[in-house]
Amino acid sequence: MEERKEIVNKHISKGMKAEKAAAIAGFSRSGYYYKPNGKKPGKRPSVYTKKKNGNLVKNTQVVEEIKKILKPDFIDYGYDKVKAELITQGFIINRKKVYRLMKQHNLLNPVHFRGKISKKYVKYSQPYPAFPLQFVEIDIKYIYISGENKNAYLITILDVFNREALARILSYSMKSTQVIELLDELIIKYLQPADLLNKNITVTIRSDNGSQFASKMVREHLNKNQIEQEFIKPATPQQNGYIESFHATVEKLVCQKFEFDDIKHAQRVFEKFFETYNNKRILKCLLNKSPKEFKNEWENGKIEVVYKIKTKKQIFFFREKQNIEPVPFPYRRFSKGYSEDNKLFYNKYN
Numbered sequence: 001m002e003e004r005k006e007i008v009n010k011h012i013s014k015g016m017k018a019e020k021a022a023a024i025a026g027f028s029r030s031g032y033y034y035k036p037n038g039k040k041p042g043k044r045p046s047v048y049t050k051k052k053n054g055n056l057v058k059n060t061q062v063v064e065e066i067k068k069i070l071k072p073d074f075i076d077y078g079y080d081k082v083k084a085e086l087i088t089q090g091f092i093i094n095r096k097k098v099y100r101l102m103k104q105h106n107l108l109n110p111v112h113f114r115g116k117i118s119k120k121y122v123k124y125s126q127p128y129p130a131f132p133l134q135f136v137e138i139d140i141k142y143i144y145i146s147g148e149n150k151n152a153y154l155i156t157i158l159d160v161f162n163r164e165a166l167a168r169i170l171s172y173s174m175k176s177t178q179v180i181e182l183l184d185e186l187i188i189k190y191l192q193p194a195d196l197l198n199k200n201i202t203v204t205i206r207s208d209n210g211s212q213f214a215s216k217m218v219r220e221h222l223n224k225n226q227i228e229q230e231f232i233k234p235a236t237p238q239q240n241g242y243i244e245s246f247h248a249t250v251e252k253l254v255c256q257k258f259e260f261d262d263i264k265h266a267q268r269v270f271e272k273f274f275e276t277y278n279n280k281r282i283l284k285c286l287l288n289k290s291p292k293e294f295k296n297e298w299e300n301g302k303i304e305v306v307y308k309i310k311t312k313k314q315i316f317f318f319r320e321k322q323n324i325e326p327v328p329f330p331y332r333r334f335s336k337g338y339s340e341d342n343k344l345f346y347n348k349y350n
Contacts, residue, residue: 004025004026004027005025005032007021007024007025008021008022008024008025008032011024011025018032018033045097045100046059047059049062049091049092049093049097050091050092051090051091051092052090052091052092053090057091059101062086062091062093062101063101063105063107065086065089065091066082066086066098066101066102066105066107067107069082069085069086070082070107072276072280073253073257073272073273073276074253074254074272074273074276074277074281075276075280075281076109076252076253077282078108078109079095079098079099079102079108080095080284081282081284081288082098082102083095083098084282084288085282086098125239126239126241127160127204127206127242129160129161130161130305131161131201131298132159132161132162132164132194132295132298133159133161133190133191133194133196133201133203134160134161134201134202134203134204135159135160135161135203135204135206136157136158136159136160136166136186136203136204136205136206137157137158137160137205137206137207137240137242137243138155138156138157138158138179138182138205138206138207138213138243139155139156139207139208139240139243139244139247140153140154140155140174140210140212141153141154141155141156141247141250141251142154143170143255143260143266144255144260145260145261145262145263145266146259146260146261147259147260147261147262147265148262148263150172152170152171152172152263152266153169153170153171153172153173153174154168154169154170154250154270155168155169155174155178155179155182155212156168156243156246156247157182157183157186157205158242158243158246159291160242161295162286162291162292162294162295162298163242163246163283163285163286163291164278164291164292164295165246165274165277165278165291166186166189166190167182167185167186167189168182168270168274169181169182170263170266170267170270171263172263174212175212176211176212176215176217176218177217178212179212179213179215179218180217180218180221183205183218183221183222183225183227187225187227191203191225191227197226202226202228203226203227203228204227204228204229204230205222205227205228205229205230206229206230206231206232206239206240207229207230207231207232207240208231208232208237208240209231209232209234213229213231214231249277250273253273254269254270254273277290277291278290278291278292279291279292279293287303287318302318303318304318
């Protein structure tokens, strides 16, 4: 090693760059600069993983379990979510080990580097619901049907509280009558069983300014069913951020992976996707629960939510693990910040 470093020094003294000189000597630039610190080398990674029942399992078996977790369609978990699933299966394992195993076996998602963009952020409001169905977002996404060389329209209604996709339609046309049909599905399947009107809980639906949502027919239908409607400001999709994020997931997990022969083929694929998304695909923001599992845990009193006024974020936590007093949520439609009625609804619902 010392002899090779002398060779590198000789070339560097003649003006050659260290990286090129080290390559000539047969080792890396970092190897040239390395200096032993006199300490013992670090502990080698273990080849076993412990389970909650005390058994030791080979890491090769853990890798097989990871592959099973990632195998189903529409599952694109990173190492954090995989760790949560392994813990659910009884493994005692941390995120560093999961990352190492997934990296060694090329199971990590590809990293997409984004260039730095200098931009001025606009001020915008986001919904902060205190419970399910209080605030929903609706939007349309184009779905390309390659077999027929044209776009279909996917319209989805998303519950902001637990990110559940409540109702959807995939069709070649998207008229006000179809929006009303979707709203009726929302009302019959979710709002009426929840008995929100008798609980004096206001339901608000947010959308962009598309003609389907702004039509007189849709506005009258919402008013008739006592659902408040609001529109985002022009050119501000971030104000509809939850449904936009959902559509990004649709793009990544469905549109980029499937080519559709016809509309019926697309409908079958999306039927499977929505089933997986609502019931199986865990979300980190939902304490590593799927939307429906999270909602069930919340309804059973196992999960609490607080509103962080400074950061303007919702924080979910398990009640048995924290001792935090829930605070009233600011009611967006009142300029004074808090609504006495909203405090009452929040306390009644909990």
